Amino acid sequence: MNNNLTNTNEKRITGVIPDANSPEVLTNNIYTPAFLRENIGKLMRVEFLIGTDNLVDRIGILEDVGVSYILLRSIESGNLLYCDLYSIKFVAISEYPHRTDFDFQV
Numbered sequence: 001m002n003n004n005l006t007n008t009n010e011k012r013i014t015g016v017i018p019d020a021n022s023p024e025v026l027t028n029n030i031y032t033p034a035f036l037r038e039n040i041g042k043l044m045r046v047e048f049l050i051g052t053d054n055l056v057d058r059i060g061i062l063e064d065v066g067v068s069y070i071l072l073r074s075i076e077s078g079n080l081l082y083c084d085l086y087s088i089k090f091v092a093i094s095e096y097p098h099r100t101d102f103d104f105q106v
Contacts, residue, residue, distance in 0.1 A: 025067055033085065036065045043094040046072065048087040058083065 018026040018037070025031040029038060040062050047057045058081060060072030070088075072081045 023067055026065075032088070033065050033067055036062065036070060036091070039093050040064065043075070044072075045092040046070070046083065046088055047090040048083065049089045050087065055089065 018034075025033045026037065027034055029035045042062055043059070044062055045057050045059045047055050050056055058072055058074075060074045060081060062070060063073050063080065064071040066085075068085050070083045070085060072083060073079070074081055
């Protein structure tokens with residue numbers, strides 16, 4: 001895991017800290033990006049709708065959230081994966097952020 005990351009209330013190397021001038025979608029957790037920002041650093045499985053009927057999932061540590069994207073750090077390879085926010089359909093968030101063997105049964 002990237003040692004430059006800190007908790008969600010502190011500045012992260014990968015992202016911008018929302019402030020009074022930030023878009024509401026990053027500051028009000030009724031919007032998906034703001035809700036997801038509250039879970040930065042957690043292990044999650046994200047399911048994406050590709051086309052009209054194909055669901056694919058990715059598992060990783062949520063590193064950052066923008067207005068239209070999320071960044072996941074793969075637990076398998078350590079690579080950073082840029083993901084389109086608008087194709088996300090389901091997100092399973094682990095309460096055990098450091099367990100990589102967590103079984104995401106939903």
